Amino acid sequence: MQLRPEIQIQSMIKAMMEVVLPAVDPSNELAVQQAQLVVGHLSIFAQRLPLQYRYDRDALDRLIALAADLKAAGAGGDSSLEQAAGIGAKVLERAKADPAELVQAARALTAAMDTSIRKVFAEGDEATQSRVEKVTLAMGREQLLRDRAWLIMQGWEPDPASVPAIDTLLAPTPAQG
Amino acid sequence: MSVIDKDRPSPEWIAAMRAKFVTEREIDRSMTNKLQRRASPPYTPLTLEQIVDGLRKLVAAHVPGAFNVKEARWLSGGASKLQVAFTLDWIRPDGSPEQARMVLRLEPAESLHETSRLREFQVVKALQGAMPMPAVYWVDAEAKYLPYPGLVYGFASGVAKPSNAPSNVSGLGTRMPPELRRTLGPQFVRDMVKLHTFDFRGADLSAFDIPQPGKQNAEWAVGWWDRVWEEDSDEQVPLVSLASAWLRKNAPAVEHLSIVHGDFRVGNFLFDEKTEQITAWLDWELSRIGDRHQDLAWSTSRAFGSFAEDGKTFLVSGLVPEEAFFESYEKLSGLKVDMKSLRYYQVFNAYSMVAMTLATSYRVAKNGKSHQDVLLTWLLGVGYMVMDDLRALIEKEL
16 A cells, blocks of 8 residues: 555645645735644654554553552552553553554565566466466455555545445454453 | 665666666657656746746747747646646737737656657647647757746637536546537547547657557557556555566557557546537647557546446446447447457556556655645555456456
8 A cells, every 4th residue: 555644744745835835815814824733733743653653552561560660659459450551461462563564564575476476477387377367366356455445535436335344344453362 | 685766766777677668769768867867856846937937938949039928827737747827929920919828838857647748749739630639839848948848838728527517636537417428428539530540640750659560559558657667666566567467468469550649538628618519639648659449448447437327327438328439439430449459458558557646656746756746645546446447357358
């Protein structure tokens, strides 16, 4: 998926700065101020979005430590605190890879598959090519259905009702062990 | 494994791209220029004054007498080029004074289609009188006078869609009311026929290479878009590699070569809302000499059409029922619509659209190279529907 927040935010900031803001009537102070605030919010997204997951994981990690400290300090009589800390620790245990790592691993795997497929189309025999075609098309069907569902709100689909809702297509987050 | 930095391509990599993908010479020149400029700074907004200054120099190079450029204003243009409307107060070559409304069409630093202004100029000039075309005056193919390469058109009157019709960007998804379909539909077919039966061999189309009858046209076409994908894409996609291999393996031969518009669809012609007559065909930058089925397949793409009120009848470019479209085209042109070639070019067109939307849109916007980065980013989103279309089309053929 190439349409990711990074490039969307970058292009929105550019449009706001270079086209929209210069065209806003300077006597409309509310419009000028709000347009500037839109740019400000977008700039925060652009800088902080890549760190958001780490930020939340770091917060949870320290909160779990703090819960232990609180208990040691004598404030841990409430069983709900211990229970919440336990749940938090289990979630933290599962939250190991950064989203960027996930994306990178998927890209690297796709690239390796693509290289193999190109080799088959360049050098492989007809039977191998035919089998690889089938697998590749099937793989594309599943992924593209998700890509189309992800972007349904853009309005490109001639028959949007035929595209399932994205949340019904995505594998659920693995349950905690 | 060495990683290619496509944002700062080395001379060796550029040479490798040129050697690997065989296409027309002028297309190779445009694409090579693009790569050579890629590491240069992003596009920065041009002022109207900067553009008018360059425009005056361009006009002065062609017009011997006094002239005045006035009333310059921005036009929204398409997803690809910058456009400025202006009035030229000048003495025509025949000696008559004129206040002519004109349009300057200019490239940004990089754009959705990296194409040649010279080709665009030549094809529009060649087709004057053959079908509704805007006038065309001068070209600055090497940016000798203008900030970027550009050309000057006569201002064509009309609208690209009914004033009250909804549509997505670039005229996609335009819904034409039934009464307008009745008048515009036959003109749409008529103009395609005029284009495909036009005798181009006597025209000055020196920036076009004429393929040998047979498969060479298809090989050049696939080479063009293979190269676009390779140079602009950010991630490898197995389905794209499969499609490229399929296109090379299944290229059809063509005996009757035609000028192909390359983007023949609703949104790329203007019409007069009162007379309901097509006044001009626009956006010739993807034109080439090739197989008519490329245009036929493009026009009949699901992406550019819509369904009639019954919800079942697919309207080509939102105008003509598909069956009637092919029937009328064959009858008027005397040229056959070969379903196998049509299906091939449906795959080819989907492939080129995938390259445009998922590779070029991404690369241009990422590097901040155009005046329309936010629109190009938006267009990235259509790439997945088109790629799924590509997949389904190939699957049907296997």
